Amino acid sequence: MDRLEATYDEFCNDIVARAGESGEPLEAVFFEAYMAAAVENGDCIDLDYCPSSQGGRGGARIDGVAVDPERGVLYVGICDFHVADALQPLHAAKLEKIKDRLVRFVEQATDPAVMATLSPETEGFDAYYSVWTQLQMIRRVRAVIFTNARLATAKPPEAAGEMAGIPVVYNILDFSRYASIMGSRSGGEPVEIDLEALDAPPLVCLPASTGNGRYASYLAAMPGETLAAIYGLYGPRLLEQNVRTFLQAKTKVNKGIIRTIREAPEMFFAFNNGLTATAAGMTTRKAEGGAELVTRIRGLQIVNGGQTTACVLTARDRHGADLSGVYIQMKLTIVDEDRIDEVVPRISRFANTQNRISEADFFSSHPLHLALEQISRRLIAPPRPGHVSGAKWFYERARGQYREATSGASAAGRAKFEAEFPKTQLIDKTTLARLEFTFDCRPHTVSAGSQKCFLAFAEFISREWEASPLRFNDAWYRDVAAKAVIARWTDQMVGTSDWYRADRAWKSQTVAYTLAWIVHQGRLRGKAGLDLQSVWRAQDVPDELRDVIRAAAPAIAARLRCAPESVRNIGEYTKHQACWASVSGLAINGLEVPDLIYLDADQARQDRKDAVQSRRLDVELDFEAGLPAMVPHAHAIxxxxxxxxxxTPRADQALRKLASGDILLAPGERSALRQVLDRLKAEGVELPMQGGDPAAAGAVVQTLKLGSTGVRMVKL
Structure with missing residues (x-):
């Protein structure tokens, strides 16, 4: 069995297990898994799952829909899922039939006669209504095909004709691509640009680096037509992941950029800040005059200038702008492939300091996540029901950490790891965001989708960490794990209930709103929230809380469905504060919520105070224990x-003592040294005793601060 077949077997087993736990159909679980990979890769934004399938030849089918009105893009997703013991091939004829069914859906959703026959009770009504009500904004369709079969040869995104008169780009996510995305640590597949295949002229570039063999930088003037063609084909995949998340979740189209393109294209190069991009490699040839011409770029990522990129395409597609006179300055850095994961996030971080992309948006390296990772590796939970020993809740700071921990391990080694860190006790960053906002009575933010929820959480964490980093301690992480226990039990209960099976819709919203409603009832009584420590101790949901959830969930689901008459799309309605205002005020007849499921406010305050004191002591002890490791690196630091x-003078004094082998630092010296180390880490410098490369660290700290603008130039 080859590696891909083994990965396929593991994937199938995981889908079956998740379906059994959640009560959802296999195809729904498959859609969720593939959509998460597609969003991570930049193939689409969060799709609302609203499956609809018409039988017969030429029948329409749709599984997921989303509209980005700012950029005029309709995203449609369709599943080709089948249960098979072995990985199956996807033939061209089958692929064309899948495309035809998607085309039929878009044609129906844009046809007034068809839409006049539909009602909210129609299967897939939300999908049709989303397209119909935003039709005037749609200028491009991005169709994503999810299949657990395998294409004979990989297919890049393909601009192929139209759907209902709208240009369409097809993106096929077969199992080979899915496995590749999930196996990548850098957040997705590399983008390969062949300028000749795009009928675009080669890029004239000017070398702008010392050429030390590790990094090479170039300056170029990118034609607007070329940039629009590339972005039109690859979309958000072209953007580095943090920039992509920020752009899709927050940024409005910049009207000033579009106005310049339309009214003064010849001045665009002078007015616009341009692009900062990275790549793993490129192919060049010499022009007759000796200039270097770029014909192919491998692994292209735009790390600054995502808004400019999106606006160039918007100006052409939505406003009919002529891009023939538009050029965009581009700084392109070629990074060795084995250094991409380390260097690209740093370039991205420093290149974006003039934007509103905050420290927390560069998320996996944020101190909070480093702290939670450390806590999760040592904190042992009490035994789960039916188990004699406890296990740990694995916090996945960077995607793929859990999988990599067992990569190449023997069967015995893998079993040992999974006994210590069960798959069912895995928490990643997006799960953390959903849990925190659900139990903070913000279910509308959770319902807005993983990207918007994640970015809102990043902003929250940035503020909270700056105010009090010590509050993120063992007790806080125990509460996170307890929230996961409650949320997963609730999800399973809803999925297997008769009332949900009768109308399978808005499950995740029902779970989030139900738990938020229960927390809200406690707040109305002056309680601090649910008694999460009792859940942690039991590693299970208490019977009293189970009873409340069972009674509340169907009532909450019914309230979501009884939206105001002006609301036609309930999934969209759940994303707004108005929905939470309606649900939070709901009184459920016959349901008495007992006080014992909540935690007293005074007790909560004392518990938090004790946890902060304990964390402060842990930090001091960890720092003291790490001093011997700094001795050989004191001079470099x-x-x-x-x-x-x-x-600072005091920090220099501490480092001189360490360099001489003296680790007995005075309190003032310890404090000064810790401040310097913290600030270096905040600057993105990986210190030598952490395995960092001094050359790379030196490149990062060579920054130029220009007055009050806060702009940083990174020399690499």
Whole structure:
């Protein structure tokens, strides 16, 4: 059995297990898994799952829909899922039939005669209504085909004709691509640009680096038509992941950029800040005059200038702008493939300091996630029901960490790891965001989708961490795990209930709103929230809380369905504060919520105070324990601090003592040294004793701060 077949077997087993746990059909679980990969890869934004299938030849089918009105893009997703013991081939004839069914859906959703026959009770009504009500904004369709079969040869995104008169780009996510995306640590597949295949002229570039063999930088003037063609084909995949998340979730189309393109295209190069991009490699040839011409770019990622990129395409597609006179300056850095995961996030971070993309948006390296990762690796939970020993809740700071921990391990080694860190006790960043906002009575934010929820959580964490980093401690993580226990039990209960099976819709929204409603009832009584520590101790949901959830969930689901008459799309309605205002005020007849499921406010305050004190002591002890490891690197750390202009006399004194082998630092020296180390980490410098490369660290700290603008130039 080859590696892909083994991955396929593991995937199928996982889908079956998740379907059994959640009570959802296999195809729904398959859609959720593939959509998460597609969103991560930039193939689509969060799709609302609203399956609809018409029988017969030429019948329409749709599984997921989303509209990005700012950029005029309709995303449609369709599933080709089949239960098979072995990986099956996807033939061209079958692929064309799948495309035809998607085309038929878009044609129906844009046909007034068809729409006049539909009602909210019609299967897939939300999908049709989303397209119909936003039709005037749609200028492009991005069709994503999810299949657990395998194409004979990989297919890049393909601009192929139209759907209902709208240009369409097809993107096929077969199992080979899915496995590749899930196996990538860098957030998705590399984008391969062949300018000749796009009928675009080669890029004239100017070398702009010392050429030390590790990094090479170039300056180029990218034609607007070329940039629009590339972005039109690849869409958000072209953007580095943090930039992509920010752009899709927050940024409005910049009218000033579009106005310049339309009214003064010849001035665009002068007015616009341009692009900062990275790549793993490129192919060039020499022009007659000796200039270097780029014909192919491998692994292209735009790390700054995502808004400019999107606006160039919008100006052409929505406003009919002529791009023939538009050029965009581009700084392109070629990074060795084995350094991409380390260097690209740093370039992205520093290139975006002039934007509203905050420290927390560069998320996996945020101190909170480093702290939670450390806590999760040592904190042992009490035994689950039916088990004699406890296990740990694995926090996945960076995607793929859990999988990599067992990669290449023997069967015995893998079993040992999974006994210590069960798959059912895995929490990733997006799960953390959903849990925190659900139990903070923000179910409308959770319902807005993983990207918007994630970005809102990033902003929240940035503020909270700055105010009090010590509050994110063992007790806080125990509460997170307890929230996961409650949420997963609730999800399973809803999925297997008769009332939900009779009308399978809006399950995740029902779960989020139900738990938020229960927390809200406690707040109305002056309680701090649910008694999460009792859940942690039992690693299970208490009977009293189960009874409340069972009684509340169907009532909450019914309230969501009884939206105001003006609301035709309930899924969209759940994303708004008005929906939460309606649900939070719901009184459920016959349901008495007992006080014992909540935690007293005074007790909660004391518990938080004790946890902060304990965390403060842990941090001090960890720092003391780490001093011997700094001894051989003290000189290098001091040099990095001086080059970054972060050194202080007291910190220098501490480092000199360490360099001489003396680890008995005075309190003031310890404090000064800790501040310097924290600031270096905040600057993105991986310190030598952490395995960082001094050359790469030196490149990062070579920054130029320009007055009050806050702009940083990174020399690599």
């Amino acid at each position: 001091g040099e990095l601090a001086r080059r970054a202009r972060l050194a």
